[in-house]
Amino acid sequence: MSAESRLDILTRINRARAREAQPFVRVPVRPSTRPHGDVVEQFAEYAAEYRANVVRVDAGGLPGAIRDALAARGSERVVIPPDLPTAWLPAHLPVTGDQPGTTDLTAFQAVVTGCAAAVAESGTVVLDHGPGQGRRALTLVPDHHVCVVWEAQVVDGVPEAVARLAESVRAGRPLTWISGPSATSDIELSRVEGVHGPRALDILIVGD
Amino acid sequence: MSAGGIVPQRTFQEAARATLANAQMRRNLQHATTTIREKRLRAVAELPDWEDLRIQGAAIKDHVMANLGDYLLDLEAAVKARGGHVHWARDALEAREIVAGIASSHGAREVIKVKSITTDEIELNGGLAERGIHAIETDLAELIVQLSEDLPSHILVPAIHRNRAEIRDLFRRKLGAELLTDEPKQLAEAARLYLREKFLTTKVAVSGANFAVAETGTICVVESEGNGRMCVTLPEVLVSVMGIEKVLPTWQDMAVYLQLLPRSSTAERMNPYTSFWSGVTPGDGPQEFHLILLDNGRTDVLADEVGRQTLRCIRCSACLNVCPVYERAGGHAYGSVYPGPIGAILTPQLLHLENKNANTLPWASSLCGACYDACPVKINIPEVLLYLRGKITEDRPLSAEDTLFKTAAWVMSEPHRFEGAIKLARTGQGPLVKQGAIHALPGMLGGWTDTRDLPAFPPQTFREWWRGRPAPAMRGTEGNAQASEGQPLAPQREERSI
Numbered sequence: 001m002s003a004e005s006r007l008d009i010l011t012r013i014n015r016a017r018a019r020e021a022q023p024f025v026r027v028p029v030r031p032s033t034r035p036h037g038d039v040v041e042q043f044a045e046y047a048a049e050y051r052a053n054v055v056r057v058d059a060g061g062l063p064g065a066i067r068d069a070l071a072a073r074g075s076e077r078v079v080i081p082p083d084l085p086t087a088w089l090p091a092h093l094p095v096t097g098d099q100p101g102t103t104d105l106t107a108f109q110a111v112v113t114g115c116a117a118a119v120a121e122s123g124t125v126v127l128d129h130g131p132g133q134g135r136r137a138l139t140l141v142p143d144h145h146v147c148v149v150w151e152a153q154v155v156d157g158v159p160e161a162v163a164r165l166a167e168s169v170r171a172g173r174p175l176t177w178i179s180g181p182s183a184t185s186d187i188e189l190s191r192v193e194g195v196h197g198p199r200a201l202d203i204l205i206v207g208d
Numbered sequence: 209m210s211a212g213g214i215v216p217q218r219t220f221q222e223a224a225r226a227t228l229a230n231a232q233m234r235r236n237l238q239h240a241t242t243t244i245r246e247k248r249l250r251a252v253a254e255l256p257d258w259e260d261l262r263i264q265g266a267a268i269k270d271h272v273m274a275n276l277g278d279y280l281l282d283l284e285a286a287v288k289a290r291g292g293h294v295h296w297a298r299d300a301l302e303a304r305e306i307v308a309g310i311a312s313s314h315g316a317r318e319v320i321k322v323k324s325i326t327t328d329e330i331e332l333n334g335g336l337a338e339r340g341i342h343a344i345e346t347d348l349a350e351l352i353v354q355l356s357e358d359l360p361s362h363i364l365v366p367a368i369h370r371n372r373a374e375i376r377d378l379f380r381r382k383l384g385a386e387l388l389t390d391e392p393k394q395l396a397e398a399a400r401l402y403l404r405e406k407f408l409t410t411k412v413a414v415s416g417a418n419f420a421v422a423e424t425g426t427i428c429v430v431e432s433e434g435n436g437r438m439c440v441t442l443p444e445v446l447v448s449v450m451g452i453e454k455v456l457p458t459w460q461d462m463a464v465y466l467q468l469l470p471r472s473s474t475a476e477r478m479n480p481y482t483s484f485w486s487g488v489t490p491g492d493g494p495q496e497f498h499l500i501l502l503d504n505g506r507t508d509v510l511a512d513e514v515g516r517q518t519l520r521c522i523r524c525s526a527c528l529n530v531c532p533v534y535e536r537a538g539g540h541a542y543g544s545v546y547p548g549p550i551g552a553i554l555t556p557q558l559l560h561l562e563n564k565n566a567n568t569l570p571w572a573s574s575l576c577g578a579c580y581d582a583c584p585v586k587i588n589i590p591e592v593l594l595y596l597r598g599k600i601t602e603d604r605p606l607s608a609e610d611t612l613f614k615t616a617a618w619v620m621s622e623p624h625r626f627e628g629a630i631k632l633a634r635t636g637q638g639p640l641v642k643q644g645a646i647h648a649l650p651g652m653l654g655g656w657t658d659t660r661d662l663p664a665f666p667p668q669t670f671r672e673w674w675r676g677r678p679a680p681a682m683r684g685t686e687g688n689a690q691a692s693e694g695q696p697l698a699p700q701r702e703e704r705s706i
């Protein structure tokens with residue numbers, strides 16, 4: 001049935017003879033001209049406006065910041081992608097490395113990951129589920145997500161982010177764009193955080 | 209067939225009469241549309257190149273429409289190369305059967321759903337129910353609509369016509385939730401508890417698709433709550449139903465719509481969650497993926513040179529929120545899953561202009577043009593509305609209204625006929641006038657008052673008043689006029705000497 005439908009639909013499309021009025025021209029991606037410091041600053045501001053908790057640290061302060069972020073919300077059962085750099089984590093922090101297929105994610109309160117890029121213009125963190133980011137469910141099921149963003153990963157606008165992620169997409173990786181914690185405005189347009197995804201999002205921006 | 213879909217059960221005029229009487233719905237809608245409208249203007253003003261983005265957004269879609277067959281074939285090849293399956297469905301029935309077939313082959317009695325207007329268009333839930341498969345809506349608003357056996361009234365916030373007290377009563381009744389208050393936070397928590405178990409235990413999920421990239425076979429779902437991420441990630445099998453117009457040529461093109469869509473719809477810089485996936489990813493997410501490409505009237509729209517631009521629509525709902533007719537009549541008046549200005553042009557076209565009720569929709573507009581200004585992909589909705597009005601009426605025989613206008617022209621061409629007619633009307637209108645207006649004209653004239661009230665004829669016409677007025681003292685004015693007539697005109701400007 002599907003083969004017949006396929007032929008039918010394609011025939012109808014050909015018969016529709018939709019022509020182009022003008023030749024199609026794509027606008028090239030304009031790179032940001034702002035100082036990178038301003039870009040990072042705006043990302044921090046906009047992510048916070050989405051009620052993510054944003055903390056800025058230098059590389060040496062990262063393990064401490066992760067410990068504080070977990071402690072602040074009482075998150076004790078913590079899961080991490082198996083390839084999360086161990087240097088990020090505070091010493092003696094009990095964490096479990098995720099083993100897809102065997103780990104029960106509902107048993108954990110928090111997850112710590114890195115990211116692939118972050119976007120200043122929209123306050124967005126992007127995961128391409130590459131190294132240090134884990135499978136998609138990892139950052140979805142636990143209620144608290146601590147996400148580490150390196151300053152060099154922050155880009156100004158959405159087009160730059162899309163360009164930067166092209167390689168991941170061509171490699172067939174899934175992407176998850178996160179702007180603040182899970183939220184709904186379905187009841188009388190009042191914003192409620194945490195319907196299904198993590199209710200709390202901590203973004204740790206690490207200076208280079 | 210289940211309720212919903214795109215076939216209106218009544219004319220817009222009949223349906224609007226009913227919805228206009230619902231004061232609660234009107235209040236909720238007005239609050240929602242006003243709030244989003246103001247927020248949207250701020251969100252749009254943040255991007256200095258917004259107008260350029262709109263032009264790009266329209267151009268990419270027009271380019272897709274001009275090469276739709278090629279891009280669909282590219283998409284099909286790319287999805288298959290990534291381990292996915294691709295199905296083609298000519299109409300709603302075929303699409304429903306494909307979904308039901310996949311669910312049945314996995315023995316599924318329940319499927320979880322991401323909010324998707326396309327699956328509402330094909331009445332998927334009803335179709336699955338006929339085969340003993342229960343579809344559970346996981347978007348909070350869609351869940352509210354489903355549990356209350358109601359219909360969505362807005363593309364983006366489908367339960368906007370319900371207030372918190374109504375929702376609390378509903379959750380108590382249907383979910384057995386113990387709710388102390390009607391705080392939105394508590395209501396959302398009740399939904400979270402109910403749905404979390406479903407996410408973790410259901411084998412098959414169904415979603416729509418906001419966009420699909422032909423170049424890479426990447427599907428995109430844009431949402432806020434995380435229910436979308438849950439559905440496209442946790443089950444073993446994922447089925448996505450998309451209209452054939454949703455395809456984009458390249459990954460780079462996503463950048464344009466990721467800027468246009470959230471700012472136009474929820475007036476946010478970005479929606480909380482956007483998921484992209486290409487086929488299946490080993491060890492991550494569903495290991496079986498099906499993409500259904502749905503026509504259901506779209507190729508007819510494509511074949512129409514004026515109507516074709518309707519297929520640019522990215523379902524942002526910006527046109528609903530600025531429409532004065534939608535704001536008062538509400539989504540249900542449009543009788544279709546596509547309400548508001550976009551619905552007024554999309555619904556009749558998807559039904560090939562053959563449905564009498566749907567054909568009343570192009571008149572559900574004041575032609576104020578606000579929808580065109582708001583549309584992120586520059587669909588000229590007023591142009592299409594007028595075009596469709598013309599197409600719908602062009603083959604019609606001479607109507608009562610036409611005869612009436614011809615008679616009116618004859619009456620008005622002579623003053624004595626006109627005055628006589630007014631006197632006659634004034635005497636004759638007596639029983640029709642209620643509170644100074646005529647709400648329903650009798651017989652063939654009734655069409656005029658279906659959608660508007662007619663002011664009653666006043667007790668005295670201007671001409672009658674003029675003839676009966678006391679003689680005015682206008683001597684001074686006349687004198688001045690005469691005096692100025694006698695004077696030569698002053699030169700308009702001094703002649704310049706060189």
